[in-house]
Amino acid sequence: MAKKMSLPAQMGIGMVLGVIVGAMAPSMGFNAAWFKPLGDLFITLVRMVVVPLVFCTLIAGAAAVCDVKKLGRVATKTLLYYIITTAAAVTIGLILANLMDPGAGLDISLEGLKPKSKDAPPLLKVLMGIIPLNPIEALAKGNMLQVIFFAILFGFGLSMLGEKGRPAFAFFDACGETMINVTGIVMKYAPIGVFGLMAFTVGKHGLSVLLPLGKLLVVMYLAAILQVVLVYLPCAKFAGHSPKSFFAGLAEPLMIAFATTSSAAALTSNMISVQKMGASKSVSSFSIPLGNTINMDGAAIYMGVAAIFAAEVYGIPMPFDKQLTVLLLAVLASIGSMGVPGAALVMITMVFTQVGIPLEAVALIAGVDRIMDMARTSINVLGDATGALFVTKLEGPDPNEC
Numbered sequence: 163m164a165k166k167m168s169l170p171a172q173m174g175i176g177m178v179l180g181v182i183v184g185a186m187a188p189s190m191g192f193n194a195a196w197f198k199p200l201g202d203l204f205i206t207l208v209r210m211v212v213v214p215l216v217f218c219t220l221i222a223g224a225a226a227v228c229d230v231k232k233l234g235r236v237a238t239k240t241l242l243y244y245i246i247t248t249a250a251a252v253t254i255g256l257i258l259a260n261l262m263d264p265g266a267g268l269d270i271s272l273e274g275l276k277p278k279s280k281d282a283p284p285l286l287k288v289l290m291g292i293i294p295l296n297p298i299e300a301l302a303k304g305n306m307l308q309v310i311f312f313a314i315l316f317g318f319g320l321s322m323l324g325e326k327g328r329p330a331f332a333f334f335d336a337c338g339e340t341m342i343n344v345t346g347i348v349m350k351y352a353p354i355g356v357f358g359l360m361a362f363t364v365g366k367h368g369l370s371v372l373l374p375l376g377k378l379l380v381v382m383y384l385a386a387i388l389q390v391v392l393v394y395l396p397c398a399k400f401a402g403h404s405p406k407s408f409f410a411g412l413a414e415p416l417m418i419a420f421a422t423t424s425s426a427a428a429l430t431s432n433m434i435s436v437q438k439m440g441a442s443k444s445v446s447s448f449s450i451p452l453g454n455t456i457n458m459d460g461a462a463i464y465m466g467v468a469a470i471f472a473a474e475v476y477g478i479p480m481p482f483d484k485q486l487t488v489l490l491l492a493v494l495a496s497i498g499s500m501g502v503p504g505a506a507l508v509m510i511t512m513v514f515t516q517v518g519i520p521l522e523a524v525a526l527i528a529g530v531d532r533i534m535d536m537a538r539t540s541i542n543v544l545g546d547a548t549g550a551l552f553v554t555k556l557e558g559p560d561p562n563e564c
Contacts, residue, residue, distance in 0.1 A: 168413075169349060169352060169353075169414055170413035170414050170417055172352070172353040173352050173353050173356045173414070173417040173418075173421070174417065175353065176352075176353035176354065176355075176356040176357035176360070177356050177357070177360050177417070177420075177421060179357055179360075179361075180197075180356065180357040180358065180359065180360025180361040180363075180364065181360050181361075181364050183197070183357075183361045183365075184197070184360060184361040184362065184363065184364025184365035184366075185364050185365075187361065187364075187365040188365065192365070193365075194361070194362050194364075194365025194366040195362070195366075197357075197358045197359075197361035197362040197365065198358065198362045199358070200354055200355060200357065200358025200359075200361075201355055201356075201358035201359030201362055201421075201422070202358075203351070203355065203358075204351055204352065204354070204355020204356070204358065204359070204422070204427075205355070205359075205422050205424060205427050207348045207351060207355075208345075208348055208349075208418065208422075208427045208428075208430060208431070209304075209424070209426055209427055210348070211341055211344050211345050211348060211430050212304070212426055212427075212429050212430055213301055213304050213306075213309060214337070214341050215338065215341035215342070215345065215430050215433070216306070216309060216310070216313070216429070216433075216447070216451045217301060217309055217313050218334045218335075218337040218338040218341060219338040219341075219433070219443065219447040220309075220310060220313035220314055220317060220447050220448065220451070221313050221316050221317040221320065221334040222317070222331060222334045222335040222338050222443070222447075223317065223443050223444045223447040223448065224313065224314045224316070224317025224318055224320075224321065224444075225317040225318070225320040225321045225327070225331045225334070226317075226321070226331075226443070226444060227317075227321070227444050232444070232557075233314070233444075233448070235557070236444070236445055236448060236449070236553060236557065237448070239553045239556055239557075240445075240448070240449045240452065240453070240549060240553050243549045243552060243553060244453060244456060244457040244545075244549065245493055247393055247394075247457070247459050247545055247548075247549070248457070248458065248459055248462045248492060248493050249462075249489065249492070249493050250389070250392070250393050250459075251385075251389050251393070251459040251460070251462040251463045251466075251492075251541070251545075252462040252463065252465055252466040252488065252489050252492035252493070253466070253489060254385050254388050254389055254392065254393075254463060254466070255381075255382075255385045255462065255463040255464070255465065255466025255467045256466040256467075256469075256470065256485050256488065256489065258381055258384060258385045258388065258467070259381055259385075259466060259467045259469075259470035259471060260470060260485075262377065262380070262381050262384075263470075263474060264377045264378040264380075264381045264467065264470070264471045264474070265378070265470070265471040265472065265473070265474030265475040266474050291307070291308070292307045292308060292311050293308070293311060294308035294309075294311065294312055297309075297312040300312065304426075306426075306451055306454065306455050307455055309451075310448070310451050310452060310455075314448070320334075341430075342430075342434055345430045345431065345434065349414070349431065352414075352417075352418065355421070355422075356417065356418075356421040359421045359422060360421060363532055363533075375527060375530045378467070378471050378527065378530070378534075379530060379533060379534065381467050381471075382463065382464065382467050382534050382537055383537050385463045385466075385467060386460065386463060386537040386538075386540070386541050389459060389463060389541055390541070390544065393459075393548075394408075394544055394545065394548045395408065397548045397549075397551070397552045398548055398551060398552075400552065400555060401440070401548075401551040401552055401554065401555040402440070402555065403439065403551065407439075408439075411435055411436075411438065411439040412432075412435055412436075412439075412544065412547050414431050414435060415428040415431040415432035415435050415543050415547065416428075416540055416543065416544065418431055418543075419539045419540045419542070419543040419544075420536050420539070420540045421536075422539075423532065423535040423536055423538075423539045424539065425454050425539055425542050425543055425546075426454060428539070428543045429450060429451065429454050432450055432454075432543055432546060432547050433446055433447065433450045433451075435547065436450065436547050436550045436551060439551060440551065440554065441550040441551050441554045442554045442557070445550055445553050445554045445557060446550040446554070449546065449549050449550045449553055450546050450547070450550055453542075453545065453546030453549055453550075454542075454546060457542065457545050457546055457549065458509070458542055459541050459542060459544075459545040460537060460538030460539060460540065460541030460542040460545070461492075461509055461538055461542065462492040462493075462509075463537075463538070463541060464510070464534060464538050465488060465491075465492045465495075465509055465510055465513050466488060466489075466492065468510060468523075468524075468527065469485075469488050469513055469514070469517065469519065470485075471527070472514065472519045472520075472523035472526065473517075473519055475523065475526065476519065476520060476523065478518060478519060480517070484517045484518075487513075487516055487517055488513055488517060491509075491512055491513050491516055492509065492513070495509040495512050495513070510524060511524070
């Protein structure tokens with residue numbers, strides 16, 4: 163009997179076919195928009211399961227931890243990991259961009275470009291926004307930080323009931339397992355969804371749009387690869403995974419992230435995958451949703467590369483002190499813009515404004531932003547997964563589960 167093809171392999175075939183069909187679509191008279199509903203349906207389906215899965219697994223995970231100090235340790239280690247890897251990401255982006263000069267001698271018309279920006283909300287407002295006024299509304303709107311806060315609080319309250327709370331614990335644990343099964347059903351559509359997304363992207367933008375900014379794309383993708391090799395693989399090795407087992411275990415969420423450019427779409431698959439790889443439920447159910455919101459290694463690389471690129475196009479000097487400012491802002495902005503839609507735009511606006519780069523520069527790379535976003539999102543998702551495995555290893559065996 164022939165062995166059934168794995169889901170990542172099916173998604174890989176869908177991706178390749180999507181690129182081929184998308185590249186041929188204009189010459190065959192096909193409209194790229196025809197393929198978009200296939201991809202949109204997939205994104206909607208995978209995002210449908212995110213909130214109930216995170217809510218139920220976080221409640222069950224928090225209720226299973228008898229020692230409140232344990233969650234505090236996990237949170238501290240997770241946040242430190244996110245800060246350090248974000249700093250490493252923007253450093254790699256800056257160094258590579260300085261070495262390769264992606265914007266040097268580039269002949270691009272700057273006429274007609276309009277400033278594109280988005281201001282970050284005050285930090286106090288962001289922090290206060292973590293506490294939901296109405297938990298049901300937070301669930302309905304998919305406000306992940308508010309969902310995380312309420313679910314953890316609810317889980318702790320449930321654990322205090324002791325034996326009396328066992329039926330409720332069993333209910334939420336079963337709901338979490340059910341949502342994992344629902345995710346499995348949804349993922350059967352993934353190859354078609356990935357095909358639709360890739361066909362639409364290539365068909366709409368065409369391969370010709372990549373040529374003027376080809377060097378920028380090369381720097382971005384090379385920096386992403388270096389982030390994986392220099393940061394994630396050593397962390398994965400520490401957690402007991404070889405490069406082969408690491409990529410094999412995370413192939414599915416990586417494919418989803420690359421095709422959809424949505425960290426939220428890959429969240430469910432990412433959480434399930436790291437648990438299969440040995441990450442504890444109490445760590446992964448906390449760190450993956452949190453990382454999905456505030457851990458932006460891919461965006462940090464983008465900020466470093468884009469800052470040097472734009473400065474070279476406009477002929478603006480970028481001495482060491484300005485590049486250090488980019489580094490610090492990348493780390494602070496990833497936390498300061500947590501939970502804000504379009505966070506990458508918020509981050510790049512903050513950086514460009516601070517170092518004196520015209521905001522019109524953001525519009526310069528708009529044509530290839532989708533292609534860059536594929537790398538950004540993949541790195542964001544991979545960083546979250548590595549963090550869950552790394553913190554689980556630091557925590558060791560869990561003696562504190564009820």
